[in-house]
Amino acid sequence: MPNQTDVQLHNEPIIRMQSVSKFFGEFQALNGVSIDVKLGERVVVCGPSGSGKSTLIRCINQLEKHDEGTITIDGHTLGRKKQSLKVIHDNVGMVFQQFNLFPHLSVIENLTLGPTRSRGASKSDATKLAMQYLERVRIPEQAEKYPAQLSGGQQQRVAIARSLCMEPKIMLFDEPTSALDPEMINEVLDVMVELAESGMTMICVTHEMGFARRVADTMVFMDHGEIVEMTNTNKFFEAPDSERCQEFLQQILPH
Amino acid sequence: MTRLLLIVCMAALLSACSGEWGWYVVNPTTAKGMTNLKFLLSGLGYTILLSLTAIIISIVIGLLVALPGLSSNRLLKGFNRVYVELVRAVPILVMILWVYYGLPQLMGITITVFWAGVIALALSDSAFEAEIFRAGIQSIDKGQYEASHTVALGYTDTMRFIILPQAIKRILPALGNQLVYMLKMSSLVSVIGMQELTRKANELVVTEYRPLEIYTVLLLEYLVLILIVSAGVRWLERRLQTDQR
Numbered sequence: 001m002p003n004q005t006d007v008q009l010h011n012e013p014i015i016r017m018q019s020v021s022k023f024f025g026e027f028q029a030l031n032g033v034s035i036d037v038k039l040g041e042r043v044v045v046c047g048p049s050g051s052g053k054s055t056l057i058r059c060i061n062q063l064e065k066h067d068e069g070t071i072t073i074d075g076h077t078l079g080r081k082k083q084s085l086k087v088i089h090d091n092v093g094m095v096f097q098q099f100n101l102f103p104h105l106s107v108i109e110n111l112t113l114g115p116t117r118s119r120g121a122s123k124s125d126a127t128k129l130a131m132q133y134l135e136r137v138r139i140p141e142q143a144e145k146y147p148a149q150l151s152g153g154q155q156q157r158v159a160i161a162r163s164l165c166m167e168p169k170i171m172l173f174d175e176p177t178s179a180l181d182p183e184m185i186n187e188v189l190d191v192m193v194e195l196a197e198s199g200m201t202m203i204c205v206t207h208e209m210g211f212a213r214r215v216a217d218t219m220v221f222m223d224h225g226e227i228v229e230m231t232n233t234n235k236f237f238e239a240p241d242s243e244r245c246q247e248f249l250q251q252i253l254p255h
Numbered sequence: 256m257t258r259l260l261l262i263v264c265m266a267a268l269l270s271a272c273s274g275e276w277g278w279y280v281v282n283p284t285t286a287k288g289m290t291n292l293k294f295l296l297s298g299l300g301y302t303i304l305l306s307l308t309a310i311i312i313s314i315v316i317g318l319l320v321a322l323p324g325l326s327s328n329r330l331l332k333g334f335n336r337v338y339v340e341l342v343r344a345v346p347i348l349v350m351i352l353w354v355y356y357g358l359p360q361l362m363g364i365t366i367t368v369f370w371a372g373v374i375a376l377a378l379s380d381s382a383f384e385a386e387i388f389r390a391g392i393q394s395i396d397k398g399q400y401e402a403s404h405t406v407a408l409g410y411t412d413t414m415r416f417i418i419l420p421q422a423i424k425r426i427l428p429a430l431g432n433q434l435v436y437m438l439k440m441s442s443l444v445s446v447i448g449m450q451e452l453t454r455k456a457n458e459l460v461v462t463e464y465r466p467l468e469i470y471t472v473l474l475l476e477y478l479v480l481i482l483i484v485s486a487g488v489r490w491l492e493r494r495l496q497t498d499q500r
């Protein structure tokens with residue numbers, strides 16, 4: 001039986017952000033943001049450009065250090081550097097808008113580097129795991145290629161597989177389809193839908209509202225570094241409380 | 256290849272243009288000329304060995320100095336700046352004299368001419384290597400560090416497997432230039448008695464009184480050596496460019 005974590009035992013949220021603020025110099029990018037995410041919950045974050053969406057999820061894996069408030073992941077409050085790093089490394093995966101594959105490594109090397117170096121997995125175990133995830137993102141035949149030889153959609157699927165190889169409990173997505181040509185968006189979204197259906201905890205910054213409607217349990221709307229609206233998906237699309245959110249939805253949803 | 260031909264032509268022209276030349280000193284068809292020529296070339300091994308050893312050490316030091324320069328820690332950054340500025344300000348000849356005559360006294364050690372030369376050249380060059388590495392590493396996209404973080408790699412692994420392999424490709428041409436520079440600067444080590452190309456030429460001039468011819472040969476020796484190295488660097492560059500990665 002897999003280890004039950006504190007979180008599962010006590011039914012606490014796997015991610016808890018309390019009054020988190022983040023400053024870039026004078027500029028406040030996050031203003032007292034609080035959010036709880038339960039294990040297996042799918043959260044989609046949207047909002048206008050510069051509203052702090054990226055900053056929010058980047059604080060969760062400490063690509064940005066928050067200045068105020070507390071962030072708790074899997075029962076551990078992020079603080080002292082070393083310990084926080086371990087919690088994040090053990091729990092949180094991330095997929096970027098620009099894929100950020102390692103261009104000098106083949107696809108399979110991109111996938112096995114993390115498990116072999118930081119998990120102490122053997123090369124053959126790591127390769128087996130990697131092939132398994134490449135099957136899941138439907139590009140096992142590209143294993144020996146280099147990122148530059150793949151299309152954008154394929155690269156992003158490799159990036160998803162690379163994160164999954166670390167077997168995280170939480171996956172963060174920062175506009176994973178925004179850098180893609182339109183015809184490639186769906187192949188990436190399909191993979192993400194499958195991942196959501198498999199029960200992965202996900203926080204996803206995206207403007208793909210079709211995808212959001214389909215997979216999200218909770219919708220978050222941000223503006224000016226604040227969470228303006230946070231509600232279940234049906235309510236969000238049918239009757240959001242705030243005016244700003246209504247306006248935003250009108251702008252991005254097809255009429 | 257065309258360049259080598261050019262050199263031979265130039266040499267022929269030089270020999271033909273005036274009665275002042277006395278090529279007999281290095282004429283390979285005479286026994287004496289052959290001996291002299293061999294004597295001159297006998298410095299080649301040390302010139303190459305000295306330059307290669309020095310460049311390898313300077314690359315290592317350069318990297319060790321560059322890495323703290325990329326840190327956000329002000330103390331580490333300060334160390335990088337002070338090292339680079341100080342070392343860069345010392346003329347190479349002064350560095351050679353200081354290492355050979357000064358360092359043993361300071362540290363109570365004995366040091367061979369070869370190692371004094373290696374240390375002096377490596378130190379002098381390390382400041383430039385450090386700047387090359389720093390610029391090369393800084394040119395790598397921030398996203399690579401972030402991706403590395405998401406697959407749980409620490410600082411050392413990130414540098415070793417992600418950043419440096421990509422940076423090296425970009426700075427190889429610059430490193431090649433430093434090797435050329437090093438080959439030239441190695442001639443200065445002759446002043447402390449290193450038996451390399453320049454020293455050999457100096458010694459032969461003293462016995463043969465034919466500086467024009469002997470130094471011309473010396474000049475050609477460096478020219479050939481450096482053209483070979485540049486060709487090698489360009490070949491490497493081309494290979495890296497066509498590389499899929």
Ligand SMILES: Nc1ncnc2c1ncn2[C@@H]1O[C@H](COP(=O)(O)OP(=O)(O)OP(=O)(O)O)[C@@H](O)[C@H]1O
Binds near residue numbers: 027050053054056
């Ligand atoms: N490293 C940084 N230094 C300074 N300011 C920053 C930095 N990162 C983000 N910001 C600022 O913080 C604000 C929020 O940025 P963030 O990237 O979180 O927005 P976003 O909602 O993700 O926008 P987008 O939809 O354009 O990606 C922006 O105004 C941005 O200019």
Ligand SMILES: [Mg+2]
Binds near residue numbers: 174175
């Ligand atoms: Mg963003």
